[in-house]
Amino acid sequence: MAAPDRDTNTDPDRDAAPDPDPDRDSVPPATPAQDDAAPVTRWHRHTGGAVLLDGFHALKHAVRFGAEVEVAVTADRAAALALADELAPDVREALAALLAEVPYATYASLVPRPHPTAVAALAVRPSRAGNLAGLARTPRTAPVVVLDQPRNLGNAGAVIRLAAGFGATGVVTTGTLDPWHPTVVRGGAGLHFATAVERLSVDELPAGPVFALDPEGEDIRALELPDDALLAFGSERSGLSPELRARADHLVALPMRPQVSSYNLATSVAMTLYHWSATGGAPA
Ligand SMILES: C[S@@+](CC[C@H](N)C(=O)[O-])C[C@H]1O[C@@H](n2cnc3c(N)ncnc32)[C@H](O)[C@@H]1O
Numbered sequence: 375m376a377a378p379d380r381d382t383n384t385d386p387d388r389d390a391a392p393d394p395d396p397d398r399d400s401v402p403p404a405t406p407a408q409d410d411a412a413p414v415t416r417w418h419r420h421t422g423g424a425v426l427l428d429g430f431h432a433l434k435h436a437v438r439f440g441a442e443v444e445v446a447v448t449a450d451r452a453a454a455l456a457l458a459d460e461l462a463p464d465v466r467e468a469l470a471a472l473l474a475e476v477p478y479a480t481y482a483s484l485v486p487r488p489h490p491t492a493v494a495a496l497a498v499r500p501s502r503a504g505n506l507a508g509l510a511r512t513p514r515t516a517p518v519v520v521l522d523q524p525r526n527l528g529n530a531g532a533v534i535r536l537a538a539g540f541g542a543t544g545v546v547t548t549g550t551l552d553p554w555h556p557t558v559v560r561g562g563a564g565l566h567f568a569t570a571v572e573r574l575s576v577d578e579l580p581a582g583p584v585f586a587l588d589p590e591g592e593d594i595r596a597l598e599l600p601d602d603a604l605l606a607f608g609s610e611r612s613g614l615s616p617e618l619r620a621r622a623d624h625l626v627a628l629p630m631r632p633q634v635s636s637y638n639l640a641t642s643v644a645m646t647l648y649h650w651s652a653t654g655g656a657p658a
Contacts, residue, residue: 413447413474413601417484417496420444424447424496428560429489430454434462435564436497437469439538446495449478454493486556497567499554505570509544509580516543517599517650518580519643520606524547529610531561532640536561537569540647544570544581548618550608576617579604581624586614587642589635591625607646610639 409554424444427433433446448454451473458466472495474587482488492638496541509518519537523529537545547553553571562571585599599605606622610615613636614622628645637645 389431409466412444413476414480414484416445417447420496423499425499425554425559425566426485426556427495427497427564427571428485428556430457430493432560432564433469433472433493433495434458434465435538436495436567437465437472438462439565439567441564441567442498443472444496446472446474446493447476447481447484448473448494449476449481449492451475454491457491462538464537495527500567500570502572503570505544508570509546509572511543512581512602514543514582514602516601516655517603517605517647518540519545519647520541520579520584520604520618521545521547522550522576522606522615523547523609523612524551524607525610526641527551527557528561529639530555531558532562533643534558534562534569534571535565535642536640536644536647538565540651542569542647544572548576548615565598569588576615579621584618584621585624585626586618587628588614588623588625589627589630591627594626594628594646594649597624597626598653599646599655601655603650605643605646605650607639607642
């Protein structure tokens with residue numbers, strides 16, 4: 375795993391990441407460590423290339439969407455399973471089979487920052503080959519979201535959560551941001567497993583008409599976005615890159631009064647996916 379992100383910036387239109395989880399609550403107090411070698415040993419064995427699922431909801435989503443979970447721990451198994459009874463009865467048995475209880479201090483030592491649900495797990499990252507095959511599959515029944523050189527980890531996580539919610543085919547990023555960075559995964563609430571998430575260059579983008587979002591484009595309300603579209607969004611700081619503009623088939627604008635310069639990246643994606651869903655394409 376990459377190093378934990380320590381940024382405290384609260385502006386998602388800037389480069390660095392705020393805490394992307396607005397559902398987070400206060401953190402329970404630490405309790406003394408006890409012996410819990412087996413899950414901890416497995417944790418350390420798998421931590422290398424694994425995806426950290428931080429909190430109950432991330433684990434719940436990942437299990438729902440078929441993630442291969444290598445180890446899952448909680449400081450309060452009864453509380454975690456009570457949450458499962460209440461919020462996720464569909465995966466309750468799977469969670470019961472996965473979750474090992476460890477002392478709070480042990481749990482806290484395994485994660486960058488304890489989550490209020492005191493649940494954490496490691497999952498296998500889906501293969502790049504599998505994701506590329508999913509992105510290339512035709513006929514495509516839902517758009518691919520392209521984030522062109524995004525900077526803000528929290529925005530990327532929010533977009534992956536949106537894409538999962540709308541049943542998008544995938545989220546592709548260009549540029550240097552790693553869409554599997556732990557902070558992005560935390561912002562995505564475990565939903566990286568519900569859509570194909572990869573980093574590609576503009577040259578490597580999957581086939582399909584590119585609708586690039588830009589305030590100078592054609593009003594989105596006059597358009598129907600096809601299911602095989604690539605919906606491309608520019609970076610928080612400088613908008614669409616020249617390479618992405620050269621690949622674009624259409625420039626599309628979201629309605630905005632003249633005195634406003636632009637919307638936040640993730641809210642732009644939300645409006646665009648909503649428009650796609652409201653004009654024909656729709657999640658099941
Ligand atoms: C925060 S904005 C980028 C602002 C940047 N300063 C610029 O020069 O474009 C991030 C992205 O959201 C999308 N976006 C924001 N407002 C939009 C609007 N009114 N119409 C279309 N796209 C918009 C665009 O894709 C934009 O590149």
